Amino acid sequence: MSETATNDILPEFSGFFDSARxxxxxxxxxxxxxxxxxxxMPRCPHCRGNDVxxxxxxxxGTLFSFTRVMHAFDKSRAGALPYVVGLVEFSDAxxxxxxxxxxxxxxxxxxxGQSVEPVFRLEDGRPIVEFRTA
Ligand SMILES: [Zn+2]
Incomplete structure (x- = not known):
């Protein structure tokens, strides 16, 4: 996969990134x-309806789980070590x-269970959504 393809936004995520902008x-x-x-997904996984x-x-949101990454699985992230990847859930979603x-x-x-809030930024023109403790 080329670097350009990695930065492309998949069509199914366009609503997420349009909002993030x-x-x-x-x-x-x-x-x-x-x-x-x-x-x-274009169809609702709960009722199979197509009006999404x-x-x-x-x-x-709240932190459902997290892990601290100590080893770079992708060399582009080596300078960011250690970093935390979290799983965030939302009471209104x-x-x-x-x-x-x-x-x-x-x-x-x-x-x-800690409260978190989104942090929005652009990276090479692409919106990035991350979270910090609230
Ligand atoms: Zn539904």
């Missing part, structure tokens, strides 16, 4: 049954758990 967080939500889902929209959420980097936080003090 505006410093907002949005997840796919079914207009039929009202349930959120993640990974983005991107619904904005507050962005405030039940069922969504987002894998994300945890940044700008005291890593030794991270705890399951």
């Amino acid at each position: 505006q410093h907002r967080l949005a997840f796919p939500c079914c207009r039929g049954c009202g349930a959120f889902h993640w990974y983005p 929209e991107w619904r904005q959420v507050s962005g405030r 039940p069922g969504v758990r987002l894998v994300t980097n945890i940044v700008d936080s005291p890593l030794d003090a991270l705890r399951i």
Whole structure:
């Protein structure tokens, strides 16, 4: 895979990244049954309906789990070691758990259930969403 392909945004994620460009967080939500889902899919995995929209959420979440990465699996991240990858869930988007980097936080003090908030930035023109402790 070329570096350019790595930076391409897959079409099914366009709603997520379009919102992130505006410093907002949005997840796919079914207009039929009202349930959120993640990974983005054109059909609702709960009711199989096809009326799915991107619904904005507050962005405030809680840390469901996390791990501290001590070894670079990708050489582009070697300079960032150690870093934390977290799994964040959202009370206003039940069922969504987002894998994300945890940044700008005291890593030794991270705890399951801790409140987190999104941090938005651009990297080579691509919106990046990470989270920090709130
Ligand atoms: Zn549904």
